[in-house]
Amino acid sequence: MPKVKINDVEVEVPAGTNMIEAAAKVGVEIPHYCYHPNLSIAGNCRMCLVDIVGGRAPDIACNMQARDGLAIRTDTPAVKKMRQSVMEFLLVNHPLDCPICDQSGECRLQDYYMEHGDYDSRGIEEKVSKKKRQDIGDKIVLDAERCVECSRCVRFGDEVTGTGDLRLMNRGDHTEIGMFPGERLEHHYQGNLADICPVGALTNKDFRFQRRVWYLRETASVCGGCATGCNIQVCHQEGEVFRFLPRRNDAVNKSWMCDHGRDQVPEIAGLKRILRSRVNGAVVDVEAALIALAERLKSAKRVGVVLGSRATNEANWGLLQVVRKNLKSARVFVVGGNDPGSVEYADALLVDADKNPNSAGVALLAAYDGQVETSEALGSAMSDLDVLVVLEDDVLGRLGKSAATLVYLGAFKNKSSEHADVVIPVCHSVEMDGSYINRQGRVQRIRRAVNAAGDSLPAWLVMERLGAKLGSAPGTGMVAAAFNAMAKAVPRMAGMDFKALGEAGLLLAADPSQPEGGDARVETSV
Amino acid sequence: MDFPRILSGNWETPNSHTLPVARSLGVYGRLEKALRMQPTEIVQVVKDSGLRGRGGAGFPTGMKWSFVPGPDKRGGKPVYLLCNADESEPGTFKDRYCMWKDPHLMIEGMIIAAHAIGCKVGYVYIRGEFRYIYDRLWEAVHEARAAGLLGNNILGTGVDFELHIHLGAGAYICGEETALISSLEGFKGQPKLKPPFPAVEGAWRAPTIVNNVETLSAVPWIIEHGAAAYKALGTEKSPGTKLFSCSGHIRKPGVYEVALGYPMKDLIEKECGGLLPGRTMKAVIPGGSSVPIMTPAEVYACTMDYESISTVAGSYLGSGGMIVMDDTTDLVAALANLLRFYAHESCGQCTPCREGCGWMYHILCRVRDNCATAEDLVTLKDLADNIHSKTICFFGASAAMPVQSFLLKFKADFIARIEAASKGIASGTHIAPPSPATVGA
Numbered sequence: 032m033p034k035v036k037i038n039d040v041e042v043e044v045p046a047g048t049n050m051i052e053a054a055a056k057v058g059v060e061i062p063h064y065c066y067h068p069n070l071s072i073a074g075n076c077r078m079c080l081v082d083i084v085g086g087r088a089p090d091i092a093c094n095m096q097a098r099d100g101l102a103i104r105t106d107t108p109a110v111k112k113m114r115q116s117v118m119e120f121l122l123v124n125h126p127l128d129c130p131i132c133d134q135s136g137e138c139r140l141q142d143y144y145m146e147h148g149d150y151d152s153r154g155i156e157e158k159v160s161k162k163k164r165q166d167i168g169d170k171i172v173l174d175a176e177r178c179v180e181c182s183r184c185v186r187f188g189d190e191v192t193g194t195g196d197l198r199l200m201n202r203g204d205h206t207e208i209g210m211f212p213g214e215r216l217e218h219h220y221q222g223n224l225a226d227i228c229p230v231g232a233l234t235n236k237d238f239r240f241q242r243r244v245w246y247l248r249e250t251a252s253v254c255g256g257c258a259t260g261c262n263i264q265v266c267h268q269e270g271e272v273f274r275f276l277p278r279r280n281d282a283v284n285k286s287w288m289c290d291h292g293r294d295q296v297p298e299i300a301g302l303k304r305i306l307r308s309r310v311n312g313a314v315v316d317v318e319a320a321l322i323a324l325a326e327r328l329k330s331a332k333r334v335g336v337v338l339g340s341r342a343t344n345e346a347n348w349g350l351l352q353v354v355r356k357n358l359k360s361a362r363v364f365v366v367g368g369n370d371p372g373s374v375e376y377a378d379a380l381l382v383d384a385d386k387n388p389n390s391a392g393v394a395l396l397a398a399y400d401g402q403v404e405t406s407e408a409l410g411s412a413m414s415d416l417d418v419l420v421v422l423e424d425d426v427l428g429r430l431g432k433s434a435a436t437l438v439y440l441g442a443f444k445n446k447s448s449e450h451a452d453v454v455i456p457v458c459h460s461v462e463m464d465g466s467y468i469n470r471q472g473r474v475q476r477i478r479r480a481v482n483a484a485g486d487s488l489p490a491w492l493v494m495e496r497l498g499a500k501l502g503s504a505p506g507t508g509m510v511a512a513a514f515n516a517m518a519k520a521v522p523r524m525a526g527m528d529f530k531a532l533g534e535a536g537l538l539l540a541a542d543p544s545q546p547e548g549g550d551a552r553v554e555t556s557v
Numbered sequence: 558m559d560f561p562r563i564l565s566g567n568w569e570t571p572n573s574h575t576l577p578v579a580r581s582l583g584v585y586g587r588l589e590k591a592l593r594m595q596p597t598e599i600v601q602v603v604k605d606s607g608l609r610g611r612g613g614a615g616f617p618t619g620m621k622w623s624f625v626p627g628p629d630k631r632g633g634k635p636v637y638l639l640c641n642a643d644e645s646e647p648g649t650f651k652d653r654y655c656m657w658k659d660p661h662l663m664i665e666g667m668i669i670a671a672h673a674i675g676c677k678v679g680y681v682y683i684r685g686e687f688r689y690i691y692d693r694l695w696e697a698v699h700e701a702r703a704a705g706l707l708g709n710n711i712l713g714t715g716v717d718f719e720l721h722i723h724l725g726a727g728a729y730i731c732g733e734e735t736a737l738i739s740s741l742e743g744f745k746g747q748p749k750l751k752p753p754f755p756a757v758e759g760a761w762r763a764p765t766i767v768n769n770v771e772t773l774s775a776v777p778w779i780i781e782h783g784a785a786a787y788k789a790l791g792t793e794k795s796p797g798t799k800l801f802s803c804s805g806h807i808r809k810p811g812v813y814e815v816a817l818g819y820p821m822k823d824l825i826e827k828e829c830g831g832l833l834p835g836r837t838m839k840a841v842i843p844g845g846s847s848v849p850i851m852t853p854a855e856v857y858a859c860t861m862d863y864e865s866i867s868t869v870a871g872s873y874l875g876s877g878g879m880i881v882m883d884d885t886t887d888l889v890a891a892l893a894n895l896l897r898f899y900a901h902e903s904c905g906q907c908t909p910c911r912e913g914c915g916w917m918y919h920i921l922c923r924v925r926d927n928c929a930t931a932e933d934l935v936t937l938k939d940l941a942d943n944i945h946s947k948t949i950c951f952f953g954a955s956a957a958m959p960v961q962s963f964l965l966k967f968k969a970d971f972i973a974r975i976e977a978a979s980k981g982i983a984s985g986t987h988i989a990p991p992s993p994a995t996v997g998a
Binding site: 074078113156180201 | 752901906
């Protein structure tokens, strides 16, 4: 690996690393607009110009690959002046409409002006005016005047979605970002355009003017929209979630997420949430519902339980333990497929056809238990069952039938919850901690961002309290303990620790029942 | 000075653009010899000749050719030879004569160059405004193909070469080699980042050599007479002859071929017939509009070669587009006019050039119109410095150098406008700096 020097600090980086990334490794931030780690190098913003020690002329760090002996400086007066002048050029035709611009607070023009610009304005010429407030897609509004022509969105369309929709038209200072006449953004990744736009040119219709970003707090989590498990930041303020942003994880979703994932935000506090427990249609508190549920389970002869492919590993582990410890004769099932009303779209990029975030986790538990039965078995056993306990999956919707007594534990109203005798609300993924296993076999953490809606409890806590009422608690009262117990028991999770899952998650060990390379532990092809 | 007219020798012969006449003048006479040489031999001869790129940068041609990776190192990719016939630098009009008068000489040069670099398909990228030459080039290609000079197994040597003529859409920047490649590929004509350099990864990501029309047209003579004969012409570092496009306030504007190292004074006074009667020289732009301007004193001390113009005047030989300006010239208006061109032609990719060229133009308009202050001149100089060499391609420097050099060498002209502005004197282009009497009034 080549050794390079940034401001006299030596660092060893993999061959091919560019100097923006190399500098970041030693804590030196090189400002940039056009560079994006998951897009090709454009080199046009000129903000990352640095001095090369012993070099003839300054050059851009983004297109400079680490090689042995390369030494750059980012702290010289020349570099300072270059950054200042690039800021001056960028702003000379910028409308400076920050007070009405929704990018304020997360705008690279603002940030870099304060850090690297800070000059007295000499811009007395008339500014070039361009088209504002253009509706270019279902999710995006374009303001061409605010654009810094970095071409990130152009490259996103060319390289990620392959739609080639946005283009830089015209030349010189009349260069303008735009769409071809009469065309609109048609792809399912529009939200990313607003994310990668370093300024207020592309803003997200769903989020703009909802909240100034400096009020928002961010919690690192995972999207629950499908089996891909895109890493996200949940942006929230005072218990309200305002948006999901993709969080970079090159092994899963790079820096992207789909619009369907973002569309979940309004559902969090939407009318379809289950807020109160119900027994036979009457609203009761959770404790009363749990007592009623325990009674039903104790008196029933034939109990069926469905593990939840939308629920966390901890909740499923808890449910399995409750059954195996207390209800020896109960049968456990896994139901495939998606809930009715799920998004039907899927593609090869990120959106998986399986809309359940934890199908792999459930499959893993089923393999561990060895006696978990399939949808077909449940279908034929249904009429024999006295009580069917369902965790999150809309079994009635998916299979079209249910047992005599249906118990539903979930966050959203659906066909199962409507017909259930006992309903207990559980937390949405942004309201609790836990873990999912995505389609690659990557164990990833979700984190609590906001308080639970209504009487919702984390499903793993519901299991703990239910188990206690049945005689033996599963030990899932604390999320980390639940996960660690599961990791200790399941061989493919050997050595995993909840706190050590980190931001990027951990891959399961190879599946011994599959031929080498035959398991699903592959990196996505984003 | 006595020297052979390597490039323009056939221009006066009627119908020199047709194949029979061209052949009677010796064009294609060197082809078979060249095609029977080893490619490396040709590269070596051109290297030894010291031929430098005539498009403006003056890069050694043989060295450029030697950068093409060998057949075993290019992963099955073809090699492309592109002839840069975009000739877009203001003040330059030599390539159009080469192509109009002697297209077969250029084609012969291209076939030899293609053989040297292992290329089977070449393109001539010709600027959109040269539509009439475009037609003539195609005619020449068809003639050559019918005569077995293009196509497979040229002259029975086993060498294959196909040539296509591609008409651009008329953009200055498409004369920059990577922008030319972008445009040829069908994309917006914008320069690409280097590295990778075109010789390694150019058109369609294959090794590509881009040479100027004049450069390629010089190759057959070098093959015929040898490297030493070519090197004997011109100066040590600038061998050979060069075409100079001479325009401006001279009696005989036109294209003149002289050996490099020819005194600039002689070029103006002998070849070009001197200035118009009763005029004195104010300034000369020696190598196309983007190179720094020269004062008369520098002109008289200079010879026309790469090193003299650089050391004496801090300017460049460039493409050899010499623009002579006499004492009637309003240099402020001239510079504003130049910047209008650059602001219009900036491809809009890099921040400093995109925003800066327009900005400089607006300031210059105010200076020209007697509406500027002394601070504006400081800003102007600063902007030019902030653009120069801060961009992907050389365009930024091309726009900055005129501003820097005009302000450095002819500052008085600009100061006069500022003073006029401060005294509220009405503007008007093409006015001489106000006389003391006017200022007093």
